[in-house]
Amino acid sequence: MKTSISLRPSVGPIRRAMPRSVTAGSLLIAGLLAYGCGGAESYEASAVDAGLKSAWVELGANNQAVARAITADAACPAMLVNGIRTPMTLRSAAGTIALRPTASAAADSKPSAFPVTSCEFRLPSTTTEAVIGSRNLPIPKSNPQRVVILADTGCRLKKADNAWQACTDGDAWPLASIAAAASAMKPDLVLHIGDYHYRENACPSDIAGCQGSPWGYGWDAWEADLFKPAAPLLAAAPWIMVRGNHEECARAGQGWFRFLDTQAYDSKRSCDDPANDDLGNYTDPYAVAIGSDTQVIVFDSAKAGKTALATTDLQFQKYQVQFQAVTQLAAKANVNSIFTNHHPVLAFAPIAGSTPAPGNLALQSVMQSVTPTAYYPAGVKTALHGHVHDFQAINFASNHPATFVSGNGGDNLDVNLPDPLPASAIPAPGTLIDKITHTSAFGFMVMDRQGNGSWAYKAYTRAGKLMTTCQQNGSKVNCDKTGYLLPN
Known part of the structure; x- marks a missing residue:
């Protein structure tokens, strides 16, 4: 029956x-x-x-x-x-x-x-x-009080890097425990800042930790990397989905458009036909209001490279138009705009034994053409990113928005940033760091509303233990701990 x-x-x-x-x-x-x-x-x-x-x-x-x-x-x-x-x-x-x-x-x-x-x-x-x-299903709230933030959550199986994460080991790949801890905090909204899928190649027969894992870009890998382990968090609150470089057309773009992209499905933008990748790899930015005083601006940087772009480059021209649209979106009076994209713009990429690399040069080169020296329009008070597999909270002495990286949601972690940072380390020309708080432990972030467009940004371990709280004041952020955070 x-x-x-x-x-x-x-x-x-x-x-x-x-x-x-x-x-x-x-x-x-x-x-x-x-x-x-x-x-x-x-x-x-x-x-x-x-x-x-x-x-x-x-x-x-x-x-x-x-x-x-x-x-x-x-x-x-x-x-x-x-x-x-x-x-x-x-x-x-x-x-x-x-x-x-x-x-x-x-x-x-x-x-x-x-x-x-x-x-x-x-x-x-x-x-x-x-x-x-x-x-x-969770119903959107008009004035969300708590937002969970995470990124880079899948389990890495990548032959080119000889990287074979132990997907069957909850300690080595903790997305399920992160999703459980985050959902227990009863969020009103979840913001995922890209890279949902990492199972690109078949696990070698001599690597025990990933035996039997699905791989490739079809449903079975998507289910294993996102839909099963994140089920409690998908049930807890509505999501804002930001696209990462792992969802570009030559990788998991087909699943991105079938499952997660918010626009109407279009076969020409499906990533099925590589002849249409110049359409599929770019999406116009848009804003999601989270209350009357705050909005999240979603920017698709899936195809951003690592080097500065020439003004004659097609990608430069596409991104330039899109950053001009960001300027218009951020022009709302009395609204705190939170810019979200996958690749950090004014943050660091750690390099073992060396000075950290700066933020994404391709995006910086375009942003400077639209908003010289400031990179962001005045309405953007906060920037949220993934891509780098650690947590970073940066307050600038220069006139640049507070920046967070929350790329420690499950995939193999990066090495720690040097502590203290070398004096020569800057994320972009013209920036001056006041304070940085960071760790490469697995975890996630939470935004708790403070009122008047301000939020408290909190970093948690994968088990839900608070590591630091950062209070926002306009484009500035003050964390209660600085330097390297011990995860225990």
């Missing part, structure tokens, strides 16, 4: 033949919602659950909330929105994509198999309840 939720008031709302995965509470909520809508159809929760692989809510431009679902079924499921049975629409159908050129040699690559259907529904701003199967 299937678990059924009736939409007819004259019929009991739930006929119980509950699988273990369906809680009485979730069915009761869904049933009560359905009971009051007066429709003539029934909502088969257990039938939806049987194929459902993942379900979550993410926020896009203009704060459009989108419910997403991944199912093994060929057809998209219906969901309950404010008690009304509502069909989800197809985003991308199941299929295996012909092998395209990737970041790896052809012998170390394979076609991307997606034996799942990706579905979506744009939630009205009036949504108070959204249910898929027996899962109650």
Whole structure:
């Protein structure tokens, strides 16, 4: 017998033949919602659950909330929105994509198999309840008080670097414990700053820690790297998704567009055909308001290289237009703009035994052409990044926004920055560091609202132990600890 939720008031709302995965509470909520809508159809929760692989809510431009679902079924499921049975629409159908050129040699690559259907529904701003199967989805709050921040969360399997992370070892790859600790803090919003997927190549037969891991850019690797271990956090709050370099077209871009990108799915921007990569590798920036006094500006730097760009370079011209759009987005009066992109602009990349490398030179070269010396427009008070696998909190004596790096969410950690920093270390020309707080321990960040557009930024270990608190004052940030943070 299937678990059924009736939409007819004259019929009991739930006929119980509950699988273990369906809680009485979730069915009761869904049933009560359905009971009051007066429709003539029934909502088969257990039938939806049987194929459902993942379900979550993410926020896009203009704060459009989108419910997403991944199912093994060929057809998209219906969901309950404010008690009304509502069909989800197809985003991308199941299929295996012909092998395209990737970041790896052809012998170390394979076609991307997606034996799942990706579905979506744009939630009205009036949504108070959204249910898929027996899962109650988190509803966006107009004034979020707590935001979890993480990045670089996948498990690295990369032949070119001879890097084989022990994906089956929770200590070596702690995303599951990070997701559990972060979800226990009851966030109102989750901000992921890129690099969700790292399982690019097959684990060698003589490496014990990753035996049997899925690899490549298809669904099985995406499920293992993100959707299974991060399930508690996907269920806890809506997400803002920022794209990382691991989601560029020659890597996991196909899954990015099928599952995470907030725009309407477009086959020309799907990364399936390398002839269209100049379309697929760039996305226009957009803003997500988190209350009336703060907004997050999302910038796609997936394809940013490591060297400064010539003004004649196509990428320079694309990014220049996009940074001009950032300037317009950040011009809102009395709003604290938080700029988010994957590659650090005014932060460091540690190098073992040497002076740290500066921020991303490609982005710096373009930003200087738009906002000379300041890099960012005046409305940007804070910058958040990943890519470098550590935690950094930087306050500038110069007129530059407070900068955080939160790239310690699961992938192999970088070496520690030297402590103290060499006097010659600067993240970009014209910058002057006042204080830096840093560590290369696994963990995540939390933003707690302080009012008037200000936030307290907190760094936690992977187990949820507080390492430092940084109080924001305009574009300045003052951490209660400086220098290297001991993770214990």
